[in-house]
Amino acid sequence: MALSALAGGLLTAVPSQAQASTAGLKGVNWADARDNFVNGVLYVSGLGASDTYSSAAATANQVVGQLYSITGGNTVRMPINEPTVSGYWGTYTGAIDTALAKGKVILAYWAYTGGKPTDTGRFQQMWDTVVAKYGSNPNAYFEVINEPYAYSAGDLDNFYYAWLNRYPGVPRDRVILDGTGDAQNVPAVGSDRRLDGTLLAAHDYSFFAGYESETEWADHIGGYIGAYADRTVVTEWGGPMSPGSKNGVHYDTLDYSIPSGSFFADYIRGVSAKLRSLGLGSVYWPGLRDGDWYSLTTKAGTGAGIKLTLSNPSGLTRLRYAWGLGDGGGTYVRIVNAATGLYVDGLGRTASGSGTGQAGGDPARYDQQWVVENAGNRVRIKNRATGLYLDGAGRTTNGAVVSQYAASGSANQLWSVVTDANNVRIRNSSTGEYLDGMGRTGSGTDLGQYGDSSSTNQRWRIVAAG
Numbered sequence: 001m002a003l004s005a006l007a008g009g010l011l012t013a014v015p016s017q018a019q020a021s022t023a024g025l026k027g028v029n030w031a032d033a034r035d036n037f038v039n040g041v042l043y044v045s046g047l048g049a050s051d052t053y054s055s056a057a058a059t060a061n062q063v064v065g066q067l068y069s070i071t072g073g074n075t076v077r078m079p080i081n082e083p084t085v086s087g088y089w090g091t092y093t094g095a096i097d098t099a100l101a102k103g104k105v106i107l108a109y110w111a112y113t114g115g116k117p118t119d120t121g122r123f124q125q126m127w128d129t130v131v132a133k134y135g136s137n138p139n140a141y142f143e144v145i146n147e148p149y150a151y152s153a154g155d156l157d158n159f160y161y162a163w164l165n166r167y168p169g170v171p172r173d174r175v176i177l178d179g180t181g182d183a184q185n186v187p188a189v190g191s192d193r194r195l196d197g198t199l200l201a202a203h204d205y206s207f208f209a210g211y212e213s214e215t216e217w218a219d220h221i222g223g224y225i226g227a228y229a230d231r232t233v234v235t236e237w238g239g240p241m242s243p244g245s246k247n248g249v250h251y252d253t254l255d256y257s258i259p260s261g262s263f264f265a266d267y268i269r270g271v272s273a274k275l276r277s278l279g280l281g282s283v284y285w286p287g288l289r290d291g292d293w294y295s296l297t298t299k300a301g302t303g304a305g306i307k308l309t310l311s312n313p314s315g316l317t318r319l320r321y322a323w324g325l326g327d328g329g330g331t332y333v334r335i336v337n338a339a340t341g342l343y344v345d346g347l348g349r350t351a352s353g354s355g356t357g358q359a360g361g362d363p364a365r366y367d368q369q370w371v372v373e374n375a376g377n378r379v380r381i382k383n384r385a386t387g388l389y390l391d392g393a394g395r396t397t398n399g400a401v402v403s404q405y406a407a408s409g410s411a412n413q414l415w416s417v418v419t420d421a422n423n424v425r426i427r428n429s430s431t432g433e434y435l436d437g438m439g440r441t442g443s444g445t446d447l448g449q450y451g452d453s454s455s456t457n458q459r460w461r462i463v464a465a466g
Contacts, residue, residue: 028287217270
């Protein structure tokens, strides 16, 4: 630590600055099945009121050990609140101690309601206990408050500064400060020089915005982080890993290796690509939470007999991609019509301006394999065999053939892909027409475009090639 002179001539220790990158934090959240906004003791999935220190340690040994072996991670984020620390601490420390022996632990405070502690005195007593126990442990990180949406930027910065002054012995590079709102504005905290040396936290979810583009999602979380990537860790982000429903719409298991397969895929792929490019550490929500379709794993058994099972391999691939590991998944897709069951097919036509067809499924045919390329908030769709792009060719007549052309700067080659439950609809940016199977069930028939309709002929499923 450096020493700094105060106005009165005294010397005070100045905590060391944060590292230049947070990429070393590769984590998952371990959460209460009720969510962590609980007015009472928190029981992370697998723990309960009857547990003891030793049984909690046995549970953590299974849960954290398997979370790490499944994901390749090294960090677990665990919730705390006032009742948990005052009334369950003797048990909960069994889980925390075991997790600390395996890797890094982020202890994050959840205000159960209102975005701030309901009692400042109890909040301080809680942190006094936690810091006294773990402040000197180099694997312990302290997230002062999760999603502090009740505070203005100035009040939040003052709140954080008071915390740092109360615990001057905690190295600042193990203190995590959420951005304002739901951890959505990192610069509002990072720009306060009194808070220099701390880590910063951002959160992002698909319900924070309504984008249907990887590029827009990447820009979205990038805007939350601003110029503070070297200090920021994303302590929450995640999407559905099992079948489930949202707003009354059912979704099957999602394949995140598929670009533009759904707005969830756009979100997961866009965010993970941005985290990777910035070199950020991140903590997936959740690694384990019973009953949550976002949970990366599912749990069977109890205590020392707990067994975790990976819910979605493609989701894990994108998480590891965000951590800087692996290539993020497949490149080629196939596009199948919901009504006809036929696949979009280049039909071996390599002449620019030739028509595009539909044909029966054949995974080995490169003519049925396509690359979806991001182009701002639209995509371009390129055939693997012909090297040509789907092109509306400026045709606005209902039933007109969709063409294939060599790469151009034309809006005829730009398409928006909009989620329709387990399917998507694909609309040309120039003509406004939708890809339409036209009810044609003969293999080799033309692929059409048509004005907006409620027909399943305009619904498509983007699936992995091969």
